[in-house]
Amino acid sequence: MAISMDPSVWIAALLTIFAYTIIFKDNPLYRIAEHVLVGLSSGYLFIVTWNYVYDQSVAPFFKGQGLLVAGISLVLGVLIFTKFSKRTTWLSNLSIAVLVGTATGLTVRGYLFAQLIDQVKASIVPVAKLQPLDLVNTLLSLVIVVCTVSYFLFSMEHKGTVGVLAKIGRYGMMAAFGAAYGGTVMTRLTIFIQRAQYLLFTWLGLG
Amino acid sequence: MSLPFLKRDLPVVIVCVTGVVMIIGYFIQAPEIYLGDILGNLSLIASVIAGYATILGILTLAIVHVKHLSKRTQGQWMYSVLLLALVLAMIGVGLIGKIGTHPYFMWFYQYPLVALDTTIYSVLAFYIASAAFRAFKIKSVEGLILAVAAVFVMLMNAPVGAALWGGFPLIGRWIMDVPNGAAFRGFIIGSAIGAIAMSLRVLIGRERGILGRT
Amino acid sequence: MKGKVSKMRSLAGLQAIPESIGKAAETNRPVHYTPGTVGFSGGVVGYAAQTFAGLSVLSHVSKLTAKYKVPLYVTVAYGELIPVVESVVRESYASEGRADAVSTETHVLYFPIALSNAPYASGVLGLFERIKPASNIMIGGFYFEALAISEQGFVQGAIQIAGTAMTHQIAFFVAACDYTLIGEEIFVAGAIVSQDATLLGSITGQDLLKIIVIAMLVGGFILQNLGVDFLSIMKV
Amino acid sequence: MSGLISKLENVDRRVIYFVLIIAVVAVLLNPIGLPVPVTTPTRRYHDAIASLPRGSLVLVGIEFDAGALPENGPMLEATMRLLIKSNQRFVLASLWSGGPAVARIYLDKLKTVIDSSGKRYGEDFVLLPYLVGGETAAAALAKDLKNTAKNDYFGTPVTDIPVLKNVKDAKDFSLAICITAGTPGVEEYLRQWVSPYNMPLIAGALGVAAPTYIPYYNSGQIKGMLQGLRGAAELELIIGAPSSAVSSMDALSAGHLVTIVFIVFGNIVFLVKKYQPKGK
Numbered sequence: 001m002a003i004s005m006d007p008s009v010w011i012a013a014l015l016t017i018f019a020y021t022i023i024f025k026d027n028p029l030y031r032i033a034e035h036v037l038v039g040l041s042s043g044y045l046f047i048v049t050w051n052y053v054y055d056q057s058v059a060p061f062f063k064g065q066g067l068l069v070a071g072i073s074l075v076l077g078v079l080i081f082t083k084f085s086k087r088t089t090w091l092s093n094l095s096i097a098v099l100v101g102t103a104t105g106l107t108v109r110g111y112l113f114a115q116l117i118d119q120v121k122a123s124i125v126p127v128a129k130l131q132p133l134d135l136v137n138t139l140l141s142l143v144i145v146v147c148t149v150s151y152f153l154f155s156m157e158h159k160g161t162v163g164v165l166a167k168i169g170r171y172g173m174m175a176a177f178g179a180a181y182g183g184t185v186m187t188r189l190t191i192f193i194q195r196a197q198y199l200l201f202t203w204l205g206l207g
Numbered sequence: 208m209s210l211p212f213l214k215r216d217l218p219v220v221i222v223c224v225t226g227v228v229m230i231i232g233y234f235i236q237a238p239e240i241y242l243g244d245i246l247g248n249l250s251l252i253a254s255v256i257a258g259y260a261t262i263l264g265i266l267t268l269a270i271v272h273v274k275h276l277s278k279r280t281q282g283q284w285m286y287s288v289l290l291l292a293l294v295l296a297m298i299g300v301g302l303i304g305k306i307g308t309h310p311y312f313m314w315f316y317q318y319p320l321v322a323l324d325t326t327i328y329s330v331l332a333f334y335i336a337s338a339a340f341r342a343f344k345i346k347s348v349e350g351l352i353l354a355v356a357a358v359f360v361m362l363m364n365a366p367v368g369a370a371l372w373g374g375f376p377l378i379g380r381w382i383m384d385v386p387n388g389a390a391f392r393g394f395i396i397g398s399a400i401g402a403i404a405m406s407l408r409v410l411i412g413r414e415r416g417i418l419g420r421t
Numbered sequence: 422m423k424g425k426v427s428k429m430r431s432l433a434g435l436q437a438i439p440e441s442i443g444k445a446a447e448t449n450r451p452v453h454y455t456p457g458t459v460g461f462s463g464g465v466v467g468y469a470a471q472t473f474a475g476l477s478v479l480s481h482v483s484k485l486t487a488k489y490k491v492p493l494y495v496t497v498a499y500g501e502l503i504p505v506v507e508s509v510v511r512e513s514y515a516s517e518g519r520a521d522a523v524s525t526e527t528h529v530l531y532f533p534i535a536l537s538n539a540p541y542a543s544g545v546l547g548l549f550e551r552i553k554p555a556s557n558i559m560i561g562g563f564y565f566e567a568l569a570i571s572e573q574g575f576v577q578g579a580i581q582i583a584g585t586a587m588t589h590q591i592a593f594f595v596a597a598c599d600y601t602l603i604g605e606e607i608f609v610a611g612a613i614v615s616q617d618a619t620l621l622g623s624i625t626g627q628d629l630l631k632i633i634v635i636a637m638l639v640g641g642f643i644l645q646n647l648g649v650d651f652l653s654i655m656k657v
Numbered sequence: 658m659s660g661l662i663s664k665l666e667n668v669d670r671r672v673i674y675f676v677l678i679i680a681v682v683a684v685l686l687n688p689i690g691l692p693v694p695v696t697t698p699t700r701r702y703h704d705a706i707a708s709l710p711r712g713s714l715v716l717v718g719i720e721f722d723a724g725a726l727p728e729n730g731p732m733l734e735a736t737m738r739l740l741i742k743s744n745q746r747f748v749l750a751s752l753w754s755g756g757p758a759v760a761r762i763y764l765d766k767l768k769t770v771i772d773s774s775g776k777r778y779g780e781d782f783v784l785l786p787y788l789v790g791g792e793t794a795a796a797a798l799a800k801d802l803k804n805t806a807k808n809d810y811f812g813t814p815v816t817d818i819p820v821l822k823n824v825k826d827a828k829d830f831s832l833a834i835c836i837t838a839g840t841p842g843v844e845e846y847l848r849q850w851v852s853p854y855n856m857p858l859i860a861g862a863l864g865v866a867a868p869t870y871i872p873y874y875n876s877g878q879i880k881g882m883l884q885g886l887r888g889a890a891e892l893e894l895i896i897g898a899p900s901s902a903v904s905s906m907d908a909l910s911a912g913h914l915v916t917i918v919f920i921v922f923g924n925i926v927f928l929v930k931k932y933q934p935k936g937k
Contacts, residue, residue: 008314012322019326019543023333023674026550031286034547037323039290040315041535042265043297048535048754051306053258056251073252077259083504090214092504093418095256096461097221099501100417102253103461103469104222104406105229111406111470115399119392120634121655122876124641137381141389142642146635148393152401152605154429154613155628169393173603174349176390177592178356179382179868184592185335186364186864186885187728189681189912191325192332193905194727196681198322206686250793257461257501264500264531271530320536321723327539328724331565332912334572335593336677337670340919341575342596344927353595354924358917364864364887365913366693366906376696388871391588394604395872396634398586401608402470404627408612409473413619416476416509416611537724564839565865576670588869 002205013203016195053077144172219412225249226410269294356382429613429624434582434600438478438558441580442485445555451492453554453574454482455545456506457561457585458538460499468562470608471586472502475561476509477611482558483513483527490519493527494552498534498541542566549573559583559594560607568593584610662933665926677915684911693906698874699891702881703739705832705859711744713831714824718846722755725838725863726762731889731902732836732861734763739896740782741767741774746820748830750785750806752794752841757810760784780819784810791841795849799827827854836861836883843870847878861888 004010018033057077060070076095082088123145125138150162151169158166200206232246272287274280280287300311343354362368363379408414445452456475459468479495486493495506506529514523532544546569549557557574559567560583567583567590574581575597583594584602594601602610609627612620641651706715717736721729740747749760764771764784776782785806788794797805802824803815815821823829833856835846843860850856857880862870864885873879883889886909890902 008318012318015319016322016326019323020330022543022546022550023330024671026547031547032289033323033326034543035286035290036293036319037327037543038268038532038540039293040297040320040323041540042268042290042533043294043301044316044320045261045533045535046265046294046298047301047307047312049258049261053255053262056255056258069248069251073255076252076256080256080259080263080501080504083263083507089504089508093214093218093508094221095259096501096505097218097418098225098249099253099256099260099461100409100469100473101222101225102229102249104226104409104473105232106250107406107468107470108226108230108403111399111402115395116403116634117655119395119399119872120637120641121652122872122878123389123392123638124645124652127646137385141385141392142638144386144389145393145396146638148390149396149631149635149638151393152397153628153631154609155625157430169390170349171352172386172390173394174352174595175356175382175386176394176868177595178353179360179387180391180589180592181335181339181353181596182357182360182379183364183383183868183885184589184865185332185339185361185913185916186887186909188329188332188335188865189909190728190864190886190905191329193681193685193908193912195326195329196685196908197905200682200685247793257499260500260503261533262500264497264503264533267500267503268531268533323543324536324539324724325727327543327569328537328565331568333674333677334568336916336919337673338568338572338575338593338597339916340668340670340673340923343920343923345924346927354920358920360868361913361917364885365910366691366887366890367910367914369694370691376694380696383868383871384875387868388875391869392872394588394591397605397631398608400627400630400634401605402586404623404630405470405473405608408620408623413617413623414473414477414611416480416505417473418505418508536722589865 004203004205009203013199016199144168148172218418222418223410223412226406265294356386429609429621432602432606432610432613434584434602434606435610435614437580437582437600438482439485441556441558441582442482442489442491444580445486445491446489448555450555451494451552452482452486452556452558453545453549453552453579454479454493454495454558455561455570456495456497456502457559457563458498458534458541458566459562461501468587471562474584474586474607474611476505478558478560478607478614479506480509480513481611481614483510484517486526487514487517487519487522490522490526492552494530494548494554495528496530496532496541496545496548498532498538500531503529503531538564538566542569545570546573549577549579553577554579557581557583559585560602560610561585562587563590565590568597571597574598662926662930666923666930673915673919676919677912680911680915681908684908688904689907689910691907691910693887693890693894693903695891695895696884696888698882698884699888699895700881702859702861702883702888703892703895705857705881706736706739706745706834707743709743709745709831713745714820714829715740715745715747716830716833716850717747717749718833718835718837718842719749719751719756719760720753720835720842721838722753722759726759728863728886728889729836729838729861730759730763731886731893731900732883733759734766734900735889735892735896735898735902736834736836736861737763737767738770738898739892741770741776742896747782748785748820748824749782750788750798752788752791752845753838754787757784757787760810779809779813783815783818783820785815786810792845792849795841795845799850799854801826827856830856832856833858834861835859837866838863839866842866843873843879847873851878 015033018029021027022030057070057073060066079091079095082091127135127138147165147169150165156162272291275283275287300309301307303309345351359379359382362375368375409417442452457472459472461469510527511523514520532541534541557579563585571581581598582600583598584607585591586604609624612624644651751757808814827850833850835843837843846858851858859881860879861883867884874882886902890906893899893903
């Protein structure tokens, strides 16, 4: 294979190299890459977003359907722009309030069920039929879960029994964080390897 | 209604009402009450508001750079020109024909945008190595646990681990399953309780800062 | 309840905030703050609470920067946060009697999230090279930029305080930052610094709930293995 | 001596970056071919598909977009190969706006495999369009597929598509597969497909996310899991179709080794400094 003759590949490859220079030092090449990325992303985001808000809050008026929802969306959406004037900025709070309220409701739902109750249930395991090693692991897991939750007790200092539990909980979390860190190396390297393959093979035509 | 009420308290009332409707809607699933429709529409309205807010954000960003340009901020204004030109170019080609389908728009997406996006992402391969070099010094019991867990899991993931010693993947797997699984379970339980309490404080208007009040 | 303020365990990360802003004042360098990259809605079901936590700590941080007369840069990744952050900052400065300094000393910068968080990350990386913050405080929900920004903050020599409840990212904050708020700690941070009796009371409520959860875990485990079907009781 | 040690302890991070670049590039250009042993979660992922009676209907959730192609893409490719090889019927669906475009990349790539197996679009598999609404859409799809996606990706009404003829809701599927780069992803499937319908679920997860899904795997809510590119490489090897994931494995090993070597090196220097006799 030989070096690529495709101008598009050259642009992608050069921008890739420009962006990588940040790991050494700030320099004009990185700044170009940064501003190209932010600029293109903003334009892309504008198009995707405009497409969506137009469909939901403007188009219904031409079709004469779903006027109520579209009307409310349009009014609340446009109110956001009142933040540009000090006198009217409080109006944007009304739109934000709808966002906050909806998000809060979803948060309570999402956390209460999927996270809290399910995670408690998953720790309660029948052990009668387990192999000895699995039994030990199951009990150890329960201990770590309980200790980690105790670590998050705020209204008491970590002393005495609570102190011991919290300490074990913290050790457990450190093992978890180490594992999460180590497990991430693969994903990060994967994407770097993919970029390296692009530069070496697609662009330079080596290998 | 007085203006102070509209300014200070109406937003709190709106937060409370919409939030409560969202929560109740989850528990009451009786078709005759039509809460389902209200819920769906409320989520839709919220997503459209967020859409307009995104446009506000892009406008704000553009204003910052127009200011740099008009003031000729040293070492910045020419980058601002580049940025503004590309925002306009992207929007321009995006609006041709059926929105967001023009070949030029796809080209901007496929070559410069995806290349830069994944490159910034992959910069982490470097940062993760240098942060590990610094952070995984065994200065305490906690540091020891952190470093040992990280190394074993890395040696479980990389094929080279098993090639060096068959025990690496086994121990790595055990760390993943037992301490990692259990501690994250405790972490999630704690965070869930905290998030729910935080949300309830927001619903009753006690949490500062959320609606810009201190 | 009024008047009696419950005593809370101290969080090292919170105590470090005034110190790091003080250092910024001494060295004449700015403070960077971010309330995370999940927004209210743009992120996902359930993550908004972390943004709330970020905003509630911002109100504390901006009062301190107003007091110490330190320039404050707040970066956000969602448009809806711009008006909210601006008004938090405005009110904080007003409460310190420095309303006039908002337009010169504070900057709310928006970097978009489009295909991924990369544009936001690249924007903040570049910003750090230019402003060289002395203090970098990040509280909220984060994705991969957590490590990118904190490693860049380290290179710039900032004192870094970070907290998140994101399971995927907390490890990087622990590794790369000077102080961390882990998981639930971010949800109580704002309440602790406010010293508001009602909010502190709600933290005691959180603790009570945790004790109940522990009792359910241990009791449920024992009952289930004694033949009482605890799991089916828990079906809601 | 102590001057040298502090220099080593504070080694410039750029040295680390440089070594990492050299190691990865060198191995990419000269692959070694280290063995890749198959792990249990991958084995169970494979078995969940391979042990289904032939002709079972499987939902394949493509919950990622172009950004996650390096890691999720090979998982999808190997999974589709396995589905074809074990004679299953499947529905490709996505809660991510970029998902269907990703699916098309792999449908094109596997065209010869599909053609030679005699599988036909519409009869054995189908691609649904992007389903807007995240978790709500996942729930709606499980409850009433044909009213949620009225047409397939190419605009054909779903009522005219043979593979969907007798499909009403989630109960008509034998297995759900979620290959994901985040949210919406595994958690949405757990809440909307697994809990209400008792659907067996297997997942393809980014290496970064896999640890956080371990609780679900341990509790049996997820039956099998591909963890990162490594998982994809293992699956490629089990089904005898080594592809891009397998060829990246050596570079992955090199990158991991560099990181570990620096951690160990950092600690040696740190310990030497700590126990070095004080004073001159």
